Amino acid sequence: MTTDNEKKRLHAELAAALPYLTTQQIAQVSPRFQRLNFSAGEIIIRQGDRADRFYIVVNGRVEVWYKSSEKHDYQVAFCEAGEYFGETGLMKNSPRNSTIRATEEGDVEVLALGRDDFLGLVSDSQATEEEIAAEMARRLLNLSKYS
Numbered sequence: 001m002t003t004d005n006e007k008k009r010l011h012a013e014l015a016a017a018l019p020y021l022t023t024q025q026i027a028q029v030s031p032r033f034q035r036l037n038f039s040a041g042e043i044i045i046r047q048g049d050r051a052d053r054f055y056i057v058v059n060g061r062v063e064v065w066y067k068s069s070e071k072h073d074y075q076v077a078f079c080e081a082g083e084y085f086g087e088t089g090l091m092k093n094s095p096r097n098s099t100i101r102a103t104e105e106g107d108v109e110v111l112a113l114g115r116d117d118f119l120g121l122v123s124d125s126q127a128t129e130e131e132i133a134a135e136m137a138r139r140l141l142n143l144s145k146y147s
Helices: 004-017 023-032 087-092 115-124 126-144
Strands: 034-038 043-045 053-059 061-067 073-080 099-102 108-114
Touching: 004 023, 004 053, 004 108, 023 108, 023 115, 043 053, 053 087, 053 115, 073 126, 087 115, 087 126, 108 115, 115 126
Parallel strands: none
Antiparallel strands: 034 108, 043 099, 053 108, 061 073, 061 099
16 A cells, blocks of 8 residues: 555656656556665666666666677666666667666665556657657767767
């Protein structure tokens, strides 16, 4: 059973990460998010795997790793509380393009949303879809430096 304080916290976390969502859109999608915890150093998604979820970092920090075609591993970015990851594979209907893991500094708490719910969310909010698409383009441009 979710308390009012937990609902308020979840709504605030979603509003911070996805500021173009309306209060009504947040209320509709928030029950579909799952709160997950990962230990320091634990892999959350692996490059090449099927894209099945969208993630928002609530607490902690994650590292973004990219393995080039020459099999070199590059740490290309970090995501911190209030930032998201996992959108590219979902929006492009492609495998994961990088590996995301909790930093060695500590545990990570995320909100996870399944593929169909994520695609429904972005189709219901053009501003959110545009914001996520712009972020995705920035990330793909960054990854292209390592290919």
